[in-house]
Amino acid sequence: MGQERTGTAxxxxxxxxxxxxxxxxxIGTAASWERIRLGAGTQATAVPALADIPADFACAVTGFDATAELGARQAWRFDRSTQLALVAAAEAVADSGxxxxxxxxxxxxxxxxxxxxGAETWxxxxRKLLDAGPRRVSPRLIPMLSVNMTAGYVSMAYGARGPSLVTATACASGTTAIGTARDLLRSGACDVVITGGAEAPLTPSLVCGFSQMGALSRRRDDITAASRPFxxxxxxFVPAEGAAVLILERAEDARARGARIRAMVSGYGSSAxxxxxTAPDPEYVGAELALRAALRDAGIGxxxxxxxxxxxTATVINDATEARMIxxxxxxRPLVTSVKGVVGHSLAxxxxxxxxxxxxTLEESFVPPTANLETLDPEIELDVVAKEGRETPVEVVVSNSFGFGGQNAVLLLTRA
Incomplete structure (x- = not known):
């Protein structure tokens, strides 16, 4: 490990x-990272359930077999969003030792x-209620669709009896969750926190809603090039499903047990x-507040x-506004990339x-490319990595997330 920074008090x-x-x-960190690292193009497919929608393609997790991953006795109990979360959590817990x-x-x-x-369950x-009447509706409807159950089922799987929370700050939710998890460690409420985010929104009504707003790419002639950030x-954007989970501990606790520390979450900021x-503030006041708060929290200039x-996200206004803020x-100076060119936009x-x-990126000192970036928008005056990734020393990373309702959340991560 590199020398520990002292930062501020x-x-x-x-x-x-x-x-x-x-x-x-x-499915799995290694497989996902391999394609992100290559800038492999939008991992989109045509989705039959979306056939009547102008944007009828999405970044689905193909080949995902919940029964094989979770067992037949368990898989049927969960909405797809929870299934994805449980599989990501299992990998993260095993990885932590x-x-x-x-x-x-x-x-x-x-x-x-x-x-x-649980959008898919809902x-x-x-549809069963409309087609067959109330007696055919599953008695498990509520525990499968309730937003809190993503965390609830993970806590049950691992006997985690500390705080069990779901953060719902739209597309900033996963980042908000990690910042909140760090606060639980900092306050002494927890010694370990399982944190991250999961979403499975590829249903007709939800995708149609985004389509009607004009938020989705309609590049149907070449869906592998549809998500084109910057x-x-x-x-x-191209809608997506997915999940990612991190295990967080206090640094001194992780060192005491001889754990491999992969990186540090050293700063967090949020704002509105x-x-x-649905539109970002063109003066990016709130986003800047969140970024500056994360820098201040970490004692990083x-x-x-x-x-x-x-x-x-590859939307016209959002990319331009974020670029001006950065x-x-x-x-x-910072190298900039967006992984949504590969994996799409999985919301929370x-x-x-x-x-x-x-x-x-911190572990490997490698910044992946922004997939499908052929011609940088001339209004975006940043060093956006394209075509090929760059091997370069990386000590400090900022990760931005912004969501509907003006939700802003920023993490600052440092090399271990």
């Missing part, structure tokens, strides 16, 4: 000791981001735009940031996926 480093991912790029059979569950918390809950059961020809339901894992606070899970990607 209030500096608190939460150690990341385990990670897990399930994305359209692959912790043994749930021996840990003190009273000191273990769960904080997961989820914005919509739509299927509503590109001059971007036309919207107080501006508009703007000129020390090496890399920004951007929210980078340049206004950090200048043009996106910030958690990007946090895991940031951990891997």
């Amino acid at each position: 209030g500096r608190f480093d939460a150690a990341v000791t385990g990670v897990g991912m399930v994305t359209a790029a692959g 912790l043994d749930p059979a021996t840990w003190d569950g009273r000191r273990v918390g769960v904080v997961l981001g989820n914005g919509i809950g 739509e299927k059961q509503h 590109d001059a020809d971007r036309d919207g 735009d107080a501006y508009h339901a 703007p000129d020390e940031v090496d890399h920004v894992n951007a929210h980078g 340049r206004g606070v950090l200048g043009d 899970a996106s910030g958690a996926i990007e946090a895991v990607t940031s951990v891997l």
